[in-house]
Amino acid sequence: MSRLTIYRDDSPDAPLLKTEDAAVITNELNAIGVRFERWESPVALSPDDDAETILAAYRPYLDALMGASGAGSADVIKLTPDHPQAAPLREKFLQEHRHTEDEVRFFVHGSGNFVLHLNERIYDAHCTAGDLISVPANVKHWFDAGERPFFTALRVFTDTSGWVPHFTGDDISTRFPAA
Numbered sequence: 149m150s151r152l153t154i155y156r157d158d159s160p161d162a163p164l165l166k167t168e169d170a171a172v173i174t175n176e177l178n179a180i181g182v183r184f185e186r187w188e189s190p191v192a193l194s195p196d197d198d199a200e201t202i203l204a205a206y207r208p209y210l211d212a213l214m215g216a217s218g219a220g221s222a223d224v225i226k227l228t229p230d231h232p233q234a235a236p237l238r239e240k241f242l243q244e245h246r247h248t249e250d251e252v253r254f255f256v257h258g259s260g261n262f263v264l265h266l267n268e269r270i271y272d273a274h275c276t277a278g279d280l281i282s283v284p285a286n287v288k289h290w291f292d293a294g295e296r297p298f299f300t301a302l303r304v305f306t307d308t309s310g311w312v313p314h315f316t317g318d319d320i321s322t323r324f325p326a327a
């Protein structure tokens with residue numbers, strides 16, 4: 149189940165809010181300019197389905213989103229515990245960073261945590277299958293899917309150069325709970 153935990157950025161031991169209520173999660177994230185939606189799967193998808201099948205299933209949602217956001221393309225990324233780069237990828241994106249374009253992800257299967265740092269708050273969004281989240285350009289954040297990552301996600305983007313992480317050099321993610 150999706151979950152949002154909010155902390156002051158200097159108080160990892162004292163959450164201000166912890167909720168699994170989708171409406172509250174949506175409101176809290178929308179209030180800081182973060183798009184968060186639940187998309188119903190139009191068909192039952194298996195983790196073994198290929199990218200074309202997954203993209204076709206969500207095409208109406210994607211067309212509506214791309215029309216609204218101006219983003220131009222979508223692809224599918226899968227990460228499993230046996231991925232040879234699972235550990236280094238985790239280390240990389242656990243470090244606080246920003247991007248030059250919105251980081252838009254929809255979870256088809258599995259889960260992952262997008263943790264945003266703004267307004268002296270930490271917003272830890274545990275996203276699960278059916279969640280769309282858009283981390284706005286230039287918002288500091290990190291990502292963690294744990295030691296055994298398992299997810300299939302759609303990535304919506306304009307230019308893949310927008311994926312390049314610009315690290316802040318702050319080790320703040322080490323002070324907050326890992327996924």
Ligand SMILES: [Fe+2]
Nearest residue numbers: 245247251291
């Ligand atoms: Fe990122």
